[in-house]
Amino acid sequence: MSTDPAAVRVRFAPSPTGFLHIGGARTALYNYLYAKKNGGVFILRIEDTDKDRSSLDSFLESITESLNWLGTTPDEGPVVTPREPGVIKDKGGFGPYLQSARQEKGIYKEALDRLVPSGGIYKCYCTPEDLKQRREEAVSKGLEPGYDGRCRDLTQKEKEEFESRGIKYAWRIKTPDEGVLSFDDMIRGKIEVEARMVSDFVIMKSDGMPTYNFACAVDDHLMKISHVIRGDDHISNTHKQMLIYGAMGVPAPEYAHLPQVHGTDGKKLSKRTGAVSVEEYRDMGYLPGALRNYLALIGWSTEDSQQIFKEDELVKKFDLSRCNTSSGIFDPQKLDWMNGKYIREEDPRNLAKMAFRWLNEAGLIDDTDNIPRVIDAIKLEQEKIESLKGIPELIDFLVKDDIKYDEKSVEKRLKKDGVKKVLEDVVGIFEKAPDFTVPGLEEAVRQYVEKEGLGAGRVFHPVRVAVSGRMKGPGLFEMLEFLGREKVLGRMKYAIDHLT
RNA sequence: GGCGCCAUCGUCUAGUCUGGUUUAGGACACAGCCCUCUCAAGGCUGCGACACGGGUUCGAAUCCCGUUGGCGCUACCA
Numbered sequence: 199m200s201t202d203p204a205a206v207r208v209r210f211a212p213s214p215t216g217f218l219h220i221g222g223a224r225t226a227l228y229n230y231l232y233a234k235k236n237g238g239v240f241i242l243r244i245e246d247t248d249k250d251r252s253s254l255d256s257f258l259e260s261i262t263e264s265l266n267w268l269g270t271t272p273d274e275g276p277v278v279t280p281r282e283p284g285v286i287k288d289k290g291g292f293g294p295y296l297q298s299a300r301q302e303k304g305i306y307k308e309a310l311d312r313l314v315p316s317g318g319i320y321k322c323y324c325t326p327e328d329l330k331q332r333r334e335e336a337v338s339k340g341l342e343p344g345y346d347g348r349c350r351d352l353t354q355k356e357k358e359e360f361e362s363r364g365i366k367y368a369w370r371i372k373t374p375d376e377g378v379l380s381f382d383d384m385i386r387g388k389i390e391v392e393a394r395m396v397s398d399f400v401i402m403k404s405d406g407m408p409t410y411n412f413a414c415a416v417d418d419h420l421m422k423i424s425h426v427i428r429g430d431d432h433i434s435n436t437h438k439q440m441l442i443y444g445a446m447g448v449p450a451p452e453y454a455h456l457p458q459v460h461g462t463d464g465k466k467l468s469k470r471t472g473a474v475s476v477e478e479y480r481d482m483g484y485l486p487g488a489l490r491n492y493l494a495l496i497g498w499s500t501e502d503s504q505q506i507f508k509e510d511e512l513v514k515k516f517d518l519s520r521c522n523t524s525s526g527i528f529d530p531q532k533l534d535w536m537n538g539k540y541i542r543e544e545d546p547r548n549l550a551k552m553a554f555r556w557l558n559e560a561g562l563i564d565d566t567d568n569i570p571r572v573i574d575a576i577k578l579e580q581e582k583i584e585s586l587k588g589i590p591e592l593i594d595f596l597v598k599d600d601i602k603y604d605e606k607s608v609e610k611r612l613k614k615d616g617v618k619k620v621l622e623d624v625v626g627i628f629e630k631a632p633d634f635t636v637p638g639l640e641e642a643v644r645q646y647v648e649k650e651g652l653g654a655g656r657v658f659h660p661v662r663v664a665v666s667g668r669m670k671g672p673g674l675f676e677m678l679e680f681l682g683r684e685k686v687l688g689r690m691k692y693a694i695d696h697l698t
Numbered sequence: 699g700g701c702g703c704c705a706u707c708g709u710c711u712a713g714u715c716u717g718g719u720u721u722a723g724g725a726c727a728c729a730g731c732c733c734u735c736u737c738a739a740g741g742c743u744g745c746g747a748c749a750c751g752g753g754u755u756c757g758a759a760u761c762c763c764g765u766u767g768g769c770g771c772u773a774c775c776a
Contacts, residue, residue, distance in 0.1 A: 213775085215776090246776090248776065337699075337700095342700070343700080367774095386704095391702065399773090399774095401774095404774060405774080409776090410776045411776095430769090431703095432770095433702065433703065433771075434702065434770080435776095457704075457769095460768095460769080462709085497710090499712070499724095502723095503712050503723080504725095523705095524705060525703095525704070528709095529726070531727055532710065532727080535726055536726085581737095582738045662736065668736090671736065
């Protein structure tokens, strides 16, 4: 098509449902990736033609937050600043980006007016109740449930009759009675449907609000959207939108329909089968990079099935034509693995930064600026961290003064014959150790083990539990050095007196 | 019901368009082994799939038809 890369303009157009759904996030991501890959523009548009305005602010705030967190910040779209609640500004020159605001501006009315002279649309005076009844009748007779075209060819007299009775009308678009409606999907190829399957549909409701398909088509056109990348639940809408473009006499954008993301039960992702919003994943301690990477792989892959993508590698390698056609299931286990992978690769300083809220909650950050110490503790446990949220539990015994002794560990490693003597001996060794660092400590302890003719475990295990309160942890000597002589000795003596 | 979309290991997928290079490759999960002071991480091995039935062809996971199944749409919702 166009050779001008700047011509690529894509949009993510959610309706305000409270938060960014994981499936929506995937759609947003693919749009973002496609835009960046092609030097284009990623736009956020809110499809709120049917919602009340009350919850809009919080939705906007939440979706903006989620999009930013995921690293898919829109280039254009509505913007709210926390400092000015209720004030929605536009970023970009194609606003407003809220359909409710566009409606107030008269954009859809104007588009409709331009359509009237063509004769391709007409007023429909049927009431919703009539429509419903007729639809049910048709279905019960085994006929198509679509609109029967009753108002399509009303005479002038009939129209006047309706008007004089003050009956409200909606605007319908005339759809072809025969032939096929077809479009080329970038990832599925040609998608056709018999024209007669699409009956005259409403584009403007009797309350003056545009229907979804009309608003969508008008806005995509006005915002110069070049590619529409969305879920495949919109496939049948596409034929309708193409009809609208046809009536408007403007070219339609390119379309790419993504397969859906389902829950582990194979059904639509729902709270029943796990977390559904980006916010929830953030709050569970996932890294944004991990979620983004994972999401990218539901429905898209490289030729070599690459799993982990660094930095801008995703943008570089993303390719719409390599997208799948079949729906995928969101697998939390694989996300967990990926999250661990990202955590192991991450700089401990950033880990501490990202985990700040949980560190703080757990009381691991104090006012003595112990953050460097926390970072070092994270470094020691890094390979074991599964989520940001789990960090405090992993490092608290390294950072806090007081520790909790795990009952099972005490039972298994301390309350055994001979442990007391071993610990006392080791205390002696530690008191005499010239410096309290890994090499010296390790040598001294191993010498002791050999001299006593014990298995290493007979010494290592009790010391570990005495000092940390648990059986799991970093390498013993790394842990000892980190804790320092004073804490180590204090904890060991406590253990000797109370726990052996 | 009608229409549309989809169909490779339990899951994400490569391979399908351009049939042979495939005893169908990778990743997650699972099992075992190695490493090892614990837990992890890491390494190795194993388990495990072309939904079914016809056709076309010397040859089909790949092309065609049908069946079955899943999902979606069928609104003056988006």
